[in-house]
Amino acid sequence: MSNPDWPPQPPEGAKPNFNDPGAANWRYQRYKYEQYQAGKQQEDILSFETWKERYFDPASLGGRPGRPGGSEQVAARQALLREGFQNVENVELGGRYPDLVRYNPDGSIDYAEVGEMLQNGMPQARERAKLKNEISALSENDTVTFVDKMDITRRITYRRGDDVETKSFGSGD
Structure with missing residues (x-):
């Protein structure tokens, strides 16, 4: 049986503001379309209710849901x-928002940033600027790990x- 909602189409019209009627539906349509473009099947994407609770509702309240x-x-x-990391992006560290965190039993925190690593083994300049702020805010036993998005090793x-x-x-990292 064919599903008229699949494959999804991109949302129509300009992106509405969060408090405009239809804002959640427009953004969910964009999410479905982007997931489809990334090769996901319909059963692999979040339901509207789950997506709204996880992404739209926090953002409409001024939060930073996972990007x-x-x-x-x-x-x-x-x-x-x-x-064992958690996708967060609403945990502040040095005025920045790390991609992921892992809370350790000893009370320390491992933060993670995922981005592009240059051939010389350094994060891109904009990543280094973010990391510099985060490193300065680390507690004694905390860490922040930069992970190359192309090769997580x-x-x-x-x-x-x-x-x-x-x-x-x-x-000597």
Whole structure:
């Protein structure tokens, strides 16, 4: 039996403001279309109710629901979820919002950022600027790990006091 809602079409018209009628429906249509474009099947995407509760409602209240990025970043973040991290982006660290966090039994926190690593093993400049702010706000036993979205084995773990401009993948990270 065919489903008239699949494959999804992009939403019509201009993106409405959060408080406009139909704002959630427009954004959900965009979500379905983007998931379809990324190769997801209908059974792999969130229901409207789950999506709305997880993404639209927090954003409409001024929060920062997960902004997963492109397919490589989504895949990298999924792998980190299997390592015990949580997708958050509403946890503040040094005025920035890390992609993921993992709370440790000793009370410390492991933060993670997923992005593009340059061939020289350094995060891109904009990533380094974000990391610099985050590193300065780490508590004594906390870490922030930058994970290359193209190869999650390429990681740099920073601790309080580390210099993001000199530490690179393979330099004793």
